[in-house]
Amino acid sequence: MMTTIILCILVGIIFxxxxxxxxxxxxxxxxxxxxxxxxxxxxxxxxxxxRFWNGELHKLVNVHEPDLVMVTGDLTQHSGQLARVLNQLAKVKSKDGIFFVPGNYEREAGRFQKRVYSAAVSRSQKEAWQQVMTVLENESAVIEKDGSFIWIYGFDNSIYGNERHTEKEIRQANLTIFLAHSPNIISLIHNEGLKADLLLTGHTHGGQVRMFNRTVGAYKHFHIGQKEDPFVGVFGISRGTSRLPIRLNCFPEITVYMINPS
Structure with missing residues (x-):
């Protein structure tokens, strides 16, 4: 009997x-x-x-030979992890760059009792991000690709109310991509009537636990994955790659968008 119980516990842990x-x-x-x-x-x-069950993060990305990589925040749980995460992202081979918007854990640290980073720490961290990625804090970047212009705008909603926008380049682009950490950005986009082809966000972790195709944890009011939207074309919310605290029927995720695949 005891052996059966122990075996069931081990199977549950592995599961x-x-x-x-x-x-x-x-x-x-x-x-x-x-x-x-x-x-x-x-x-x-x-x-x-x-590092994950099936490999290191950069290897899981590089196998897809990406043109662009978008990272939508919460790189670390605390600043002591930053160098290790950035070293991993530096190994990512992206033909036209890696683009990053900060999340709430870029502004504060801690799981149960969070503390806000000082201005000096924030500056130091941003300098480290910029060594590996293009950082967009209410800023845009334009890429020319085979005669087409790709306009990437990153909303900084790492602190709610901090997000700003500009409409300057939107009309000039062949492809417009919005980035934000939290999917709450969709309210500003709808209220302001902003237009894009693709909006990429994270933050929710997919709720972490799902049963019967429904979220059991937090963020039940947000969808998981992609849905059509009249303002941003496709609105994507990543499940992310975090493991906190556990996941059930909500695997960590890398999302690959194949645009006009040949």
Missing amino acids: LAYHTTYVKTSTVKLTIPSVPPLTLVHLSDPHGRI
């Missing part, structure tokens, strides 16, 4: 560990006229986690 640390790849195919074929990888919410 939860698998759901919590095995990264799945979600592939989304999109048709967007006037841009060349592109492979875009979306990462979010690693919270310091760079």
